[in-house]
Amino acid sequence: MTAHTFSDADLESYLDEALPAEVMARLETVARSDATLRARLAAINARRDAGSHTLGEIWRYHRLSCPTRAELGSSLLGVLTPDADEYIKFHLQVVGCRYCQANWNDLLNQQAEAAEAKASRRRKYFQSSAGYLKK
Numbered sequence: 001m002t003a004h005t006f007s008d009a010d011l012e013s014y015l016d017e018a019l020p021a022e023v024m025a026r027l028e029t030v031a032r033s034d035a036t037l038r039a040r041l042a043a044i045n046a047r048r049d050a051g052s053h054t055l056g057e058i059w060r061y062h063r064l065s066c067p068t069r070a071e072l073g074s075s076l077l078g079v080l081t082p083d084a085d086e087y088i089k090f091h092l093q094v095v096g097c098r099y100c101q102a103n104w105n106d107l108l109n110q111q112a113e114a115a116e117a118k119a120s121r122r123r124k125y126f127q128s129s130a131g132y133l134k135k
Contacts, residue, residue, distance in 0.1 A: 005030070006027055006030070006037065008040070008044065009056075010023070010027070011027075011040055011041055011044055012044060012056075012057060012060075013060075014027050014041075015041070015044060015045065015048075016057075016060055016061065017098065018060060018097070018098065020096055020098075021098075063097075063099060065091065065095075065097075066091065066097060066099060066100050067084075067087070067088050067091060067100065069103050069107070071084065071088065072088065072100065072103050072104050072107055073107050075088045075089075076104075076107055076108065076111060088100075092104055
């Protein structure tokens with residue numbers, strides 16, 4: 001791969017850490033040995049530092065298409081409208097937003113921990129009251 005393999009949009013996404021991990025890894029590997037690619041990345045950074053931003057950059061930076069954490073949680077609970085739930089699935093699976101995937105995984109872990117805590121609490125209640133219950 002060469003510097004020309006990557007579009008400016010790819011490089012913008014790379015700087016925003018918005019590419020899939022395997023593409024980011026390939027780009028980093030090429031950048032280590034390709035001065036042209038490093039120069040293109042530096043030019044994009046210089047343009048950003050100068051305050052020149054595109055509408056797409058602003059949209060991505062502020063994550064305007066990302067569902068909120070509350071919306072992700074509502075999706076996990078199955079309480080969203082079908083359209084909203086479909087958009088979240090699209091955003092996570094097709095768009096592959098790593099920011100939202102991280103939030104989704106965190107919410108899944110919290111949900112699993114809550115289930116474990118509930119089961120543990122029930123066990124403790126049962127054990128602590130076992131001698132007090134009459135048959």
